[in-house]
Amino acid sequence: MFSSRTETERRALGSRNSSLFKRMLPRTLFGRSVLILVTPLILVQAVATWVFYDRLWDTVVRRLASGAAGDIALTIDARSLNPSGDTQLFELAHGSTEFSFQLVPGAQLPDRPPEPTGSLIERHLGNALAERVGRPFQIDERAQATQHIIDIAIQLPEGVLDVAVPRSRVLIGAPYIFILWMIGTALVTFALATRFLRNQVRSLRRLASAAEAFGKGRDVPHFKPEGATEVRQAAAAFLVMRERLQRQISQRTEMLAGVSHDLRTPLTRMKLELELLGDVEEVEGLRGDVAEMQQMIEGYLAFARGEGNEQPAIVDLMEFMGEAVATARRDGTEISLIGPQELHVPIRRDAFRRCVMNLIGNASRYGGHVWVTVMPTSSTVEMMIDDDGPGIPEALREAVFRPFYRLESSRNQETGGIGLGLTIARDIMLSHGGELKLETSPQSGLRARLVLPR
Template identity: 45%
Template sequence: MGPFRTFLNRTVVPRSLFTRSLLIVVLPVVVLQVVLTVIFYNRHWDTVTRWLATGVAGEVALTAQLLGEQHDLAGRDQVMEQVRKFTDLRMSFEPGGTLEAAARDADLADPVRGHIDEKILEAFQESLRQPFLLDLRSDVPQRIAVYVQLPDGLLRVLAPRKRVTSTTTGLLLAWMLGVSTALLLVAIYFLRLQIRPIRKLARAMESFGKGRDIGDYRPQGAQEIRQAAHAFNLMRQRILRHLGQRTEMLAAVSHDLRTPLTRMKLELELLDSTEKPVLAELREDVEEMAQIIESYLSFARGEGREGIEPVALRPLLENMRERGERAGAAVELRDGEEILLPARPVALRRCLANLVDNAARHGRSIALGARRRGRHVEITVEDDGPGIPKGQREAVFRPFVRLDQSRSRATGGVGLGLTIARDVALGHGGDLRLDQSAQGGLKAIIRLPL
């Protein structure tokens, strides 16, 4: 049952809420109309047609019998006049006429009949004993023609079509289809009114997920949608409050830690390091502690509350090339189109700087590039360094994780560069992943939404 349900959900059931809701409205109406139409055609219309056709066939049979009992033209004319007087049948008698000649003249050699025409023919076959021919395609509008073979001639009867079948069926079906179409249009209109607030709420959530705060969302639509919008506003306020509290706490931590570190540096400078060589190592430890604290604060602050604005990637990549060259690497800037990316400029610069610094530290050649990928932009930073094993590429994004187990400052930083870079990418609604570079080293791919 599980695979079958999965197949239905993927291939049969529509994916959008609007289409599913419309299907819920349309399917019962269509099924109801199909059932009513089948019942009406097979039961009601067939029964009414049979009753009406049987009545007309009885009148024609009675007329044919009365004419057969008359042997002179005057008597036959009198019978036909009485029938015309009391019925709406129109008839004529052709002495010596035959059914073969009538069929040939009316082109009834191989008539094409529908379901209702067959019901009319069956009713005439049950009531009329003489040989006859039924022309349901008469040239006379809204009439049918019946040819009855008598011993000395041919009787031609014209009957109104409404006498043998219901003529309001088409009108009824037209009303059913018209009303259903009108109700469907009304349903589509109200469904759009209900779907619109959901789409607006989804866009607001998407923007907030990309780091583009649009303020409180104004609840709209049905009560359930308003409840979801209210919950989103509360979640947004909690997240912003958490970020604000974290920033304030880190500012206090920064102040509290930097003060004793500065005092320790001054005291170490006042001591005579020539007499106590261990003081030089102590100074290095203090500098390393200060660097670790600054790196941690930079990671924890992230992009802060910096505003989103259009950023031209080409000048930013030019700046990163100069940064890499200053670090002693050969940097290649691959040609690409001009791209304006909505982003936080300082945070995006910090992200790219960490990646370029990491590439320059481990390689001698760097390649930078940016290109569009649908509704996203991919920025790549490649190097020819030793790279990172595939099984460890995800682990290096964790804070303070370094592949160099010696933890020496000479071989790298404190293990927050890639963490900060991914944090910035995620804060923009994108991601950062690592892959194998064509140069043999590491390839960092930043994917950000336009």
């Protein structure tokens, strides 16, 4: 039990860590591409800097310090052979080593040496002096920093020997130049790569925008494949898909136009023949059947036809909804409209009117009052159509979108239509790139929520 619980906790912790890592990663392709580019650049710079400092520069400075300490030790040893010739010896040593020597007779090194800086030069030079000279000494790297001099004081029996060592003798050129070259080269490379990546991602964004626009039912006439080979292949596949869908819609519309003509012609003849028969009691039932058949055919054709070849246009949604509400009021519906004064969105006017009127008609059929609310957001427009009717059980709210599905089991159109109103409404919303959902209304009835992209 304990081990199982521990394993579960480990998995939960691993899942949380993985989720946190995913949230930290960039979400866009451009951001992830830049991350893939920057990570090895930073790693290479870090490794190169570490190798330079810890290996090359450290080794060179150590050897230069050892050479400088050897020159000082040689000068001290040469002085012990001829103590009276210090001046001449120091001049000769200065000419050969560039070191400045000065003996302070009777001087003693202070008991408290200067606080060490801990620099790489002081550390290696101190080790070399301890090994080569073997006498008490003090190093003050900051004494004459403005003259680029390192001051070394060595205790001799006769006094203190001050040695001024040029920093150039124990240090190669400024290491910062090397680092600046690396960083500068990396920045130039990063800038060029970022520009190239931006151009590559731009073609993907255009493809995504074209696909999104086509999904919302908008035409994309000027789109053409561009970018890398894979992106061009995806764009070409999108163009082929668009042509097939447009051809299919066109063929379906043309076929339905013919079917509509073929079905309406015999129905018109039947209506004329029934009118010629006069007001006979048996004829009234036939007239009702013919009217019901015509209404069913119109519903089937409206469902299959969809929005046809209508092109989207920018309209004032509030003015559009005001017209729909006015039409519903003329039909006797008690309806209220709430929303901003002005709101422009791209829609197919006729198709969207059919969608809205179907939903308002359903709400007025089952409720006594209808509330229409329009709420714009940054990227969408939400419209709520509420009623105070009996509503629809939550378990059946998805089923009512199926074609010809009716909550009322009879085929009487007076009690529920032919079961295509909600199907047509959702089909129109999907063709606009939006969605239609059914919810429980605050007015105790049903709420139809339409989400339309702006």
